[in-house]
Amino acid sequence: MEPNNLCTVERRGRVHLITLTGAGEHRLSPALLSAIRSAVAASAGAGALVLSAEGKFFSNGFDQAWARTAPLHLHSTMDGGFRALVADLLELPMPTVAAVTGHAAAAGCALALAHDSVVMRGSRGFLFMSEVHAGIKIVDFLAELMREKVPDAVNRRDLLLRGDKMSAAEAVRRGIVDKAVDGGVEDVVNAAVAEAEKLAARGWDGEVVAEIRKAVWPKVWDKAKDYGADAPAAARPRL
Amino acid sequence: MCTLEQHGNVFVLTLTGDDEHPLGLPLIASLSSAVASAKAAAASAGPGAALVTVAEGRFFSNGLDIGWAGTSRTRLMELADALRPLAADLLALPMPTVAAVTGHASAGGFLLALCHDYRVMRADRGVLYMSEIDIGLPLPSYFVSMFRAKVTAANALRDVLLRGTKLRAAEAKEMGIVDAVCPGPTETVAKAIKLAEQLAARKWDGDVYASIRISIFPEACKSVGIVEESDEEKVKNFASRM
Numbered sequence: 001m002e003p004n005n006l007c008t009v010e011r012r013g014r015v016h017l018i019t020l021t022g023a024g025e026h027r028l029s030p031a032l033l034s035a036i037r038s039a040v041a042a043s044a045g046a047g048a049l050v051l052s053a054e055g056k057f058f059s060n061g062f063d064q065a066w067a068r069t070a071p072l073h074l075h076s077t078m079d080g081g082f083r084a085l086v087a088d089l090l091e092l093p094m095p096t097v098a099a100v101t102g103h104a105a106a107a108g109c110a111l112a113l114a115h116d117s118v119v120m121r122g123s124r125g126f127l128f129m130s131e132v133h134a135g136i137k138i139v140d141f142l143a144e145l146m147r148e149k150v151p152d153a154v155n156r157r158d159l160l161l162r163g164d165k166m167s168a169a170e171a172v173r174r175g176i177v178d179k180a181v182d183g184g185v186e187d188v189v190n191a192a193v194a195e196a197e198k199l200a201a202r203g204w205d206g207e208v209v210a211e212i213r214k215a216v217w218p219k220v221w222d223k224a225k226d227y228g229a230d231a232p233a234a235a236r237p238r239l
Numbered sequence: 240m241c242t243l244e245q246h247g248n249v250f251v252l253t254l255t256g257d258d259e260h261p262l263g264l265p266l267i268a269s270l271s272s273a274v275a276s277a278k279a280a281a282a283s284a285g286p287g288a289a290l291v292t293v294a295e296g297r298f299f300s301n302g303l304d305i306g307w308a309g310t311s312r313t314r315l316m317e318l319a320d321a322l323r324p325l326a327a328d329l330l331a332l333p334m335p336t337v338a339a340v341t342g343h344a345s346a347g348g349f350l351l352a353l354c355h356d357y358r359v360m361r362a363d364r365g366v367l368y369m370s371e372i373d374i375g376l377p378l379p380s381y382f383v384s385m386f387r388a389k390v391t392a393a394n395a396l397r398d399v400l401l402r403g404t405k406l407r408a409a410e411a412k413e414m415g416i417v418d419a420v421c422p423g424p425t426e427t428v429a430k431a432i433k434l435a436e437q438l439a440a441r442k443w444d445g446d447v448y449a450s451i452r453i454s455i456f457p458e459a460c461k462s463v464g465i466v467e468e469s470d471e472e473k474v475k476n477f478a479s480r481m
Contacts, residue, residue, distance in 0.1 A: 075474070132451050135444040137473035143454040153391040154415040156455045157356060161448070162438075 006035040014047030014200040023055035029063035033081035047200025052099035059108025087228025093206025095199035099192030113149040118177040120168035132163040243273040250277040254294035263304035287442040289435035293339040302346025319379040327463040329354040333445025335438035339431035360408035367406040384462035
């Protein structure tokens with residue numbers, strides 16, 4: 001993977017650890033999405049993947065500031081880039097774990113939930129579908145991802161329609177994330193890596209992991225599949 | 240049959256009278272008109288409104304007016320067809336909605352309560368009950384869509400639709416069907432209004448709120464005839480606000 005100042009990759013045992021770098025909001029601009037996709041592609045040969053972040057934020061969602069200045073015809077590069085990243089994660093031939101080290105809002109929250117497992121910092125940070133407060137409608141792909149990953153009607157309403165800021169404890173209680181971890185960013189990352197290592201140790205056939213995962217989340221896969229790295233070029237939308 | 244009052248930024252829709260508030264054509268028309276009035280009033284007032292539906296007497300509603308329908312399947316279908324657009328209006332309403340389940344809510348009455356975003360229910364009396372299985376009536380498909388969308392706890396859908404379980408407020412809360420339980424009807428109405436005030440105070444954009452509601456329950460909304468906006472239409476709204 002080419003070095004960039006947006007994310008780093010490292011191997012810890014069998015775990016491919018991606019870290020969104022810097023103290024900023026890790027807004028999912030086309031550039032960051034592209035960097036993360038490269039980092040995901042570099043996971044070949046690993047047994048599991050972890051996505052984490054430095055600083056106060058996991059990700060605060062799409063880059064609205066970029067969208068404000070970019071020409072309208074380029075906006076699809078952000079939506080398309082996000083779909084492509086989700087497609088890559090859905091067809092990744094290894095288990096995936098999100099280390100929600102800080103606030104995960106809007107598309108940032110959806111990105112975390114797009115992983116197989118979610119480990120979240122207990123003392124700080126919220127899951128926050130902020131769209132209702134910001135006056136932004138939720139586009140179909142984002143909604144589909146959230147619907148598949150949050151099947152409970154009350155959870156869906158509270159997270160998306162009421163825009164609750166959900167702490168890790170609350171999210172665990174509701175079954176939206178898997179584990180809350182006390183301590184700082186490093187503690188959360190270590191816990192996520194440990195979880196990923198445990199999953200890697202199962203020795204699952206990666207292709208089978210990918211096939212079963214896509215079958216478990218068929219609706220979001222169906223809406224993402226034409227965007228991913230393995231999509232036939234003819235099917236892939238021109239971004 | 241029903242009244243609409245405004246208390247600050249909360250619209251209170253009351254099913255009046257001491258009867259079972261059967262959903263016949265006149266009551267459905269009356270409710271539809273009231274919901275439309277609330278929508279129009281909110282449109283001119285700007286963001287920050289909410290609707291509470293309450294009922295007088297021992298019943299919230301016992302559903303479609305099977306007294307009027309009698310043995311006529313045609314009449315029953317006419318009632319189901321008339322209720323469907325009211326359900327759509329509630330699901331597309333550009334403001335948060337709360338049902339104060341102040342009495343029995345069965346069949347179409349239970350559906351009516353489910354069409355709201357939140358439910359507050361009295362603990363002392365009254366049940367939520369889908370009676371169709373006991374009476375031997377099939378369920379309109381949009382009824383099933385609504386229940387499938389909103390009743391997602393394990394076995395809850397089976398218990399409610401297929402077993403005709405009568406739910407008191409506490410059990411309904413366990414199942415995630417009711418959000419708050421209050422001792423009696425006065426507290427239930429007060430709590431529902433208070434919840435509505437809190438929701439209204441968020442000053443959410445009504446059009447966005449309704450859109451998000453539709454995007455979290457798309458199949459149920461489709462089943463009552465709501466056509467969801469395309470992404471282009473959704474984004475156009477955002478782009479013009481930037």
